[in-house]
Amino acid sequence: MVSLNDVAKTAHVSKMTVSRVLNHPELVSLEIQEDVQQAILELGYVQNRAGRALANKRHYNIAFVLLDDIAEIEPYYAHLLIHLTDALRHHGYTLEVRHDREFDLTNVDAFLVSGARRSDIEALHLPVPVVIYGMEPGLISVDSDNAVGTAMATEYLINHGFEHVMYLGLAINEPFALNRETGYRQTMLKYGLPIEAYELPNNECAATELITLINPAPGTGIVTATDRLALGAIRASQALGLSFPNEIGIIGFDGIYIHKLSSPTLTTIQQPLGVIANTMVKLLMAQLNGETVASELITPTLVIGNSTP
Amino acid sequence: MVSLNDVAKTAHVSKMTVSRVLNHPELVSLEIQEDVQQAILELGYVQNRAGRALANKRHYNIAFVLLDDIAEIEPYYAHLLIHLTDALRHHGYTLEVRHDREFDLTNVDAFLVSGARRSDIEALHLPVPVVIYGMEPGLISVDSDNAVGTAMATEYLINHGFEHVMYLGLAINEPFALNRETGYRQTMLKYGLPIEAYELPNNECAATELITLINPAPGTGIVTATDRLALGAIRASQALGLSFPNEIGIIGFDGIYIHKLSSPTLTTIQQPLGVIANTMVKLLMAQLNGETVASELITPTLVIGNSTP
DNA sequence: TTGTACGCGTTATCAG
């Protein structure tokens, strides 16, 4: 294993100088910086995290806590995980995945949390930095701008000639669900259109049953709170003989995986997981550096499929 | 931070004794062991991984390399990841997720690899232990017993009165795909039934088109190589007016997520990811301890849904 | 059976 000392010898300097070139290059003369960089390349040196960790009293390891029921884990977590790991690696950190509510501080510098419910937030006041995926008032969080997302969806349907736009929401009292519904309602108000909103559990069958019961007239648009609900709405519409995308238009929310499985493919409000992951890591690193940070909202993207014009 | 030294002081021994209690308790008298354990509990001591890593010239970090295209990532990777992380943590190891073909050895003791294709295997002869998810002859791997899985599925359909059982396989030349087809073929031969096998790309639409074209007679059973193909077969069967589970029966393969989304829910051969993860970690740890190990096959489980009797 | 001395790779501190 190539160590600082090896580099120091071939560059004919002390190992402290090498360390400084890596961490505080502004304190080293340009000449020597070049010699050292040369030696680093020659020997293929890479910093040893254990050594840094010991010297800096850090662990260079972040816990990602997944609080959703493991049976319910949405596929987009695999994506989020990969994006987070990439972002953290750029800072020399490792990601450790967990799925319990212990928040064990062992060998960890900070926490990233996903799927937290209201009942978890007391446990989230920890002596180390925490960044949450999903809005949590009073805590540092990153989230898609849910209201803007459904507003975009609603407006898109209105502008594409659907005279009647309804909303399939979630029957849970969580901020993201409320915000998604708000986006729909405000847009309808803005256009002076009548609001028709329902709240369901997040499963396909619930949506299928409801839409079948309602039997929407041709020209109806449906904005849903999740791609899963949209899938159910699509199925029901097909059974009712409504044809996409002229007689009926449906827009989902999430856009990670499910929307590609459906036929027709689903138009959806896509959460930009790469941006979300980078933002979460940015806020975490800032906190680790002692800076004060504020929560951020990320604007989602409308991805057009065949369930709308 | 509580260190070995702190424990040593409150237990009135040297820190080496504490270290021994943790790593080689058989070398310490019972009396002192108890004192030390007491002190550990009192102070809430936990080993510092960086210290261990430095002393042991290890990193206590394993790279998980995900070689599938990120856009194609199947939801079960999220589950596999969590199971792997759990298993590794019991050994004091961390999991680092990667998705490039670099196999960068930096700060890593070994590799776990998933989604490797034939073309990757040269790159997999590394100077550190490697365990692969998915059978790779000549390398250490853990895989579901694919042939047994499709054999179970085929036999189940035969035994539930389906007179004609066909197979929807994958048109790729990878061992897992070949083995799944073999399980079907051998079972059909065993029962003296005629073989009818097709090979498709792994997407729902391909399966839908094929089944629509074939227009299977009532009494047909379909074994598929993946849940995605099964989803397509379900959709086509419904369009053809065949009713589940009497006129037609369909069994998928994977059983992580998709099978719950379909209606009817899908009977599937479920890969036991927890067992697979534990086995992978077991083989990895054995290799890190210098032992010689052999690949293992894990028997999958038949999970009954509503797409079969 | 227990303790002492040293080294692992890195960085902060202080001296030059």
Place this chain on the structure above:
DNA sequence: CTGATAACGCGTACAA
């Protein structure tokens, strides 16, 4: 601007 020294927490080798 650069170097020597000590320290981080732990484990091996050796001594007692």
